[in-house]
Amino acid sequence: MRTLLLGAFGILSSNALQFYTSPQSLPRTAYDFVVIGGGAGGSTVAARLSQRPNVTVLLVEAGGSPEGILATEIPYLGVALQGSALDWNYTTTNQTGLLGRSMAYERGKVLGGSTILNLMTWNRGSDDTWDDIARKSTADDWAWPAIDPFYRQTSHLVPPADGRDVTGKEIPEAHGTGPVQVSVPGFPTEIDDKVLNASLTLGSPFEFNPDLNDGRTVGTGLLQSSIGGGERSSAYSAYLRPALNAQRPNLYVLVNTQATKLIQTGSNSVTPVFRAALLSQGPNSTTYRVNATKEIILSAGVIGTPALLQLSGIGGGNFLRSLQIEPLVELSDVGRGMQDHPLVPMYFHVNSNQTFDHVFGNVSVLAALEAQWNASHTGILTNSPGNTQGFMRIPANSSIFEKFGDPSSGTNAAHLELIFVYSFAPLGAIPPQMGSFLSVLAIVVSPLSRGSVHLKTTNPFDSPLINPNYLGHDFDAAAVIVAMRNAFKLVASSDFDGLIGDPLENFITANSSDDDLLTYARNVSGTVNHGCCTCSMSPNNAIWGVVNPDLRLKKVDGVRVVDASVFHKIPECHIQALVYTLAEKAVDFIDKQYFPA
Structure with a gap:
């Protein structure tokens, strides 16, 4: 160091x-x-x-x-810097759309x-x-x-940290020759292909996109990050x-x-x-x-x-x-x-012991992973928390547009996003002491709130x-419900059969009413920090x-x-x-x- x-x-x-x-x-x-x-x-x-x-x-x-x-170099540990001396440690005002809650603003x-x-x-x-x-x-x-x-001039594409073949899951011609290093995840998880296969199985609005940096930011693909050689590229x-x-x-x-x-x-x-x-x-x-x-x-x-x-x-x-x-x-x-961009974390039990939940809950495991990273820049810590993301448009015939119009820049731009994190993503919630989880982060990327x-x-x-x-405009409130229902639909795909377990206790389900989904969103929403x-x-x-x-x-x-x-x-x-x-x-x-x- x-x-x-x-x-x-x-x-x-x-x-x-x-x-x-x-x-x-x-x-x-x-x-x-x-x-x-x-x-x-x-x-x-x-x-x-x-x-x-x-x-x-x-x-x-x-x-x-x-x-x-070291935490500024190891990708997965970046979350530990939020709230540290490297953070302005701002706090928002009480948010009307979040039932009067304020939140940290990193x-x-x-x-x-x-x-x-x-x-x-x-x-x-x-x-x-x-x-x-x-x-x-x-x-x-x-x-x-x-x-x-x-x-x-900003960036160039590099291989993932594990050096695996990712042909067909990125488009090198869409990238440049600048100094920031960009790569797909360096440590794949068992849900990565499930998410991508579900996008192929279900089609619109989840259709597979081999590279979300090729001009059309709609579809589902491997998440690209500013990471090169297993290290944060800042x-x-x-x-x-x-x-x-x-x-x-x-x-x-x-x-x-x-x-x-x-x-x-x-x-x-x-x-x-x-x-x-x-x-x-x-x-x-x-x-x-x-x-x-x-x-x-x-x-x-x-x-x-x-x-x-x-x-x-x-x-x-x-x-x-x-x-x-x-x-x-x-x-x-x-x-x-x-x-x-407002973000709603959705939590699902999974029948697996391959999630990242064990990393931060066990000091000896984390120490071993840090030693691996120091030795070879490989392993779980070369990842950002999420490996896959999907951008979706709300169907053009949706009644939401009759009232508010279409706030997006065009058909190549999305209204909604889902990010798939193979662990319990705290985001203001206290992680359960036991269990394995999939967190799906439901996001409105074309909000009208100002x-x-x-x-x-x-x-x-x-x-x-x-x-x-956050969620201060009626469009955003309606759109976040669509995003959450999309998340339920995707994890219900046959590609996830046998993996998704019971819903988290006191959690909304696919059968919840729109009112219940919106109440949940207002109670738990965080931010993607894209001010x-x-x-x-x-x-x-x-x-x-x-x-x-x-x-x-x-x-x-x-x-x-x-x-x-x-x-x-x-x-x-x-x-x-x-x-x-x-x-x-x-x-x-x-x-x-x-x-x-």
């Missing part, structure tokens, strides 16, 4: 990698680009921009380095951001998802044919660590430091210019200023980006005045429109008010939205946003691959503006 050593002069050193650990230790106060946030967006942008030797880049991350933390506070503690699912989004972004922003730059090369390991290993003298990485405010530095005609930021390491710490000669790039995420803008006087004027913040730029949509992120106080170190508004849309993209001249199609902040010069907050609606899939793609495209925008050929 790598170790961390605190060096002199405020530099954190690990295996020759160097990070500045305090603002006062930085050798300069001005950089061409100041990137705030070291997640998928920020790490990608900082790594790509610093490839230009004459361009100086400062990357500011509120957390530390993941170097030396976000990575570490170099690599949420790619360090997410469950690694890799979906690039359907062609329709990207074409819808282009339509909504009236910018052909975002349509799939134009985005395809930028997606291919924004840190894929983008940032190689840049640091290259010892680029123009890349400065500052950790354990939070941006607390953007500073207006002038104006161009009537447009205010913001090219400075204040940095601090805590509520009682000294504040330091850094300057960007070209741009500040906000990659602080769905929570951090709108909160920082509001702290800087950019947002809805009436709201800012209510907190005694002077409004400098009127952008009322800052913090509005938050969306996320929430918000707004400051609670003017203290930048206080958590904002986070309201994803987005709090700084949405809109056409250049639109009076709504927060950023223009080139991701520059509206009504402001000097600020660009590169994270999941810019989506105008939530993509109908897991979103980390889309954020990497967004960041690669952002670098192209920056290159064309500042470094034309």
Whole structure:
């Protein structure tokens, strides 16, 4: 295991990698680009921009380095990081659609951001998802044919950790040559083929899809994850660590430091210019200023980006005045429109001793598996918790669309998702002390519920008010019932004969009424942690939205946003691959503006 050593002069050193650990230790106060946030967006942008030797880049991350933390490398152990010091440990507001419950809201506070503690699912989004972004922003730059090369710059397909032949269960031509490593599960389970065979047996809406990253994110297939050689492939390991290993003298990485405010530095005609930021390491710490000669790039995420803008006087004027913040730029949509994917865990007893339930319940078993991983990067721990996933559309003749219309981006995009986990997935529930389980996670991936992120106080170190508004729209409530019934239908397939046992005690069944299913969902629903849309993209001249199609902040010069907050609606899939793609495209925008050929 790598170790961390605190060096002199405020530099954190690990295996020759160097990070500045305090603002006062930085050798300069001005950089061409100041990137705030070291997640998928920020790490990608900082790594790509610093490839230009004459361009100086400062990357500011509120957390530390993941170097030396074994759980950030072993895929299956990523769940143990949620709620740790590498997590912002946010909590949502009480959710009306969840009967007044609030819940933990995981976000990575570490170099690599949420790619360090997410469950690694890799979906690039359907062609329709990207074409819808282009339509909504009236910018052909975002349509799939134009985005395809930028997606291919993000990642490449690698063999699973066990090296088995997976011909026909992935399409290599659908993938690129970028730094993130992507693979199907490295440790197959006995239910993988059962799920895939059931999709063939049942057909629509479960039809088999050999590669969910081939343009149509509908169907059932092996789950692809950001895992290579049995190890998590994160924004840190894929983008940032190689840049640091290259010892680029123009890349400065500052950790354990939070941006607390953007500073207006002038104006161009009537447009205010913001090219400075204040940095601090805590509520009682000294504040330091850094300057960007070209741009500040906000990659602080769905929570951090709108909160920082509001702290800087950019947002809805009436709201800012209510907190005694002077409004400098009127952008009322800052913090509005938050969306996320609600998740309902469904539990089934199974007649098998081959589930993963024994792993975390037995210290000696877990130790042996860690030893195996250390020795060969093989075994159960090379997996994410789920091996298979299915995306489904609600039938076109469903009455649900008569009332609400179709919220999806098109027929290549889904409304619902099922993920199959061969163990009891706690997700807020206490695992039974004994037994073997199959958890099916039923998800609405095209929700209509909208929430918000707004400051609670003017203290930048206080958590904002986070309201994803789960199951707050009647469409979502109706759709989650369809998702749950789909789960019951699939596990009732003849392909599961002899495996599925009695339902979990006090659990809903296939014969439960719609009302009972919805009550269950409201009582147990969690989240897939795909928050987005709090700084949405809109056409250049639109009076709504927060950023223009080139991701520059509206009504402001000097600020660009590169994270999941810019989506105008939530993509109908897991979103980390889309954020990497967004960041690669952002670098192209920056290159064309500042470094034309």
